[in-house]
Amino acid sequence: MKNEKIALIQRDEYIKAIENYIDKPIIKVLIGMRRVGKSAIMKLLIDKLLEKNIPASNIIYINKESLEFDEIKNYKDLYRYVVNYFKGVKNGKYIFIDEIQEITGWEKTVNSFLADNYGDIIISGSNSKLLSSELATLLSGRYIEIPVYPLTFKEFLRFRLKTTNDETEFKNFLRYGGLPGIHLLPLKDDAIVVYLNSILNTVLYNDVIIRHKIRDAAVFDKIVKYLFDNIGNITTAKKITDYFKSQKVKVSVDTVLNYISYLETSLIIDIVPRYDIKGKKFLEFHDKIFLNDIGLRNGFIGYREKDINGLLENIVYKELQFRGYKVSVGVFNQFEIDFIAEKQNDIKYIQVCYLLNDKNAIDREFGNLEKIKDNYEKIVVSMDKFFPEERNGIVHKYLIDFLDV
Numbered sequence: 001m002k003n004e005k006i007a008l009i010q011r012d013e014y015i016k017a018i019e020n021y022i023d024k025p026i027i028k029v030l031i032g033m034r035r036v037g038k039s040a041i042m043k044l045l046i047d048k049l050l051e052k053n054i055p056a057s058n059i060i061y062i063n064k065e066s067l068e069f070d071e072i073k074n075y076k077d078l079y080r081y082v083v084n085y086f087k088g089v090k091n092g093k094y095i096f097i098d099e100i101q102e103i104t105g106w107e108k109t110v111n112s113f114l115a116d117n118y119g120d121i122i123i124s125g126s127n128s129k130l131l132s133s134e135l136a137t138l139l140s141g142r143y144i145e146i147p148v149y150p151l152t153f154k155e156f157l158r159f160r161l162k163t164t165n166d167e168t169e170f171k172n173f174l175r176y177g178g179l180p181g182i183h184l185l186p187l188k189d190d191a192i193v194v195y196l197n198s199i200l201n202t203v204l205y206n207d208v209i210i211r212h213k214i215r216d217a218a219v220f221d222k223i224v225k226y227l228f229d230n231i232g233n234i235t236t237a238k239k240i241t242d243y244f245k246s247q248k249v250k251v252s253v254d255t256v257l258n259y260i261s262y263l264e265t266s267l268i269i270d271i272v273p274r275y276d277i278k279g280k281k282f283l284e285f286h287d288k289i290f291l292n293d294i295g296l297r298n299g300f301i302g303y304r305e306k307d308i309n310g311l312l313e314n315i316v317y318k319e320l321q322f323r324g325y326k327v328s329v330g331v332f333n334q335f336e337i338d339f340i341a342e343k344q345n346d347i348k349y350i351q352v353c354y355l356l357n358d359k360n361a362i363d364r365e366f367g368n369l370e371k372i373k374d375n376y377e378k379i380v381v382s383m384d385k386f387f388p389e390e391r392n393g394i395v396h397k398y399l400i401d402f403l404d405v
Helices: 012-019 038-051 075-085 106-115 135-139 153-159 167-176 180-184 189-210 217-229 237-246 253-265 294-301 305-322 359-370 399-403
Strands: 027-031 059-063 094-098 120-125 143-147 269-276 281-291 326-332 335-343 346-352 377-382 394-398
Touching: 012 027, 012 038, 012 143, 027 038, 038 059, 038 094, 038 120, 059 075, 075 106, 094 106, 106 120, 106 135, 153 167, 153 399, 167 294, 167 305, 167 399, 180 189, 189 217, 189 294, 217 237, 217 253, 217 294, 237 253, 253 269, 269 305, 281 294, 281 305, 281 326, 294 305, 305 326, 305 335, 305 346, 305 399, 335 359, 346 359, 359 377, 359 394, 377 399, 394 399
Parallel strands: 027 120, 027 143, 059 094, 094 120, 269 326, 346 377, 377 394
Antiparallel strands: 269 281, 326 335, 335 346
16 A cells, blocks of 8 residues: 555544454444545554554555546455455455445455455445445454544544634534534635535435435435424424425425435434333334534535524534434423433433523423433533533533533
8 A cells, every 4th residue: 555644633532442453353344424534544543553563565445435446346356456466465464445335245355355364354434224235244243333423522622733622613613513624624614615515415416316316306405405404303204295395396205205214324314213211112203313414514504593402402412422322312291302322321311402591491401301200310411601510410511511521
């Protein structure tokens, strides 16, 4: 591989997670939307290997977004390319393949490398169903999946070379989101918006419209805008079709469901289920939509102060995901709990609010949590810096402090 010297900012949490499995007979799979930094993480790992005096000739990096590797179309091409590259190298091979879903039947070659103990394998993909195909069953039990997300606020500060978690930087994060590439540009609307829209258009075109052969791109575009405009709201396909019917746009429930599924598979959106805390069951067909990166939304439909509650919910949701929690929206006796976060035996109930600036807001946010009588941690998160730390055992946290843990 080429010994590229690129100034890369560390994303320590991902590097540590992957290093646990280096030189183990387990395929390391990085899953994340395009442009969240999977390639950079791979290059950081390669730098670590080089620092350990692993020869560059023992490392191959294939990036299927680069025309340099356009000749690799299918699993046979991949096998030949890698084997030819490593001619003369006997042991200690490291195989990095970026955006592997672009290679037809890739699982066959990867499975062969694993079965033959050919080398250590690290792959990435930008499709949530990367490992759900029939071929991927070949790899069952022999891979570790590591989700890669846009930058958290803490990482955003690291990329900004800031050591304080001030509100000015949070406003930048709220406006521009967490895609690492924005830090190569001036943090101004005229530069960032163009960049974000180019990414969104590329993902929508390559990973959705072309891949799923969508014919009516205009209707698809309208549905995307609707979803982006309704983050944090209860969303159903019927509600969406009724809205478009009122706008004289004809679209079926099945079409809406398909488009939402495609967007979820491409990792642009997350569909978060609602869970009945009392009945202990998930509620079907009434989910919430959150975005993988709020910057894409603001670039696409504009940043609007009135949407602040949904944006803050989105940020907290992604933070909980990054921390390894399984997240759902809670329902308790018709009252909504913004998030139930579960990780092993750790369960938290979390309410997210912009400001607790009147009695109604305070009673609503704390009151909903007070109705739940179990002993799990309950937290209200808001932008109130000097609000009392707790009420009836329910903790209040200033949002920026919550993100900086």
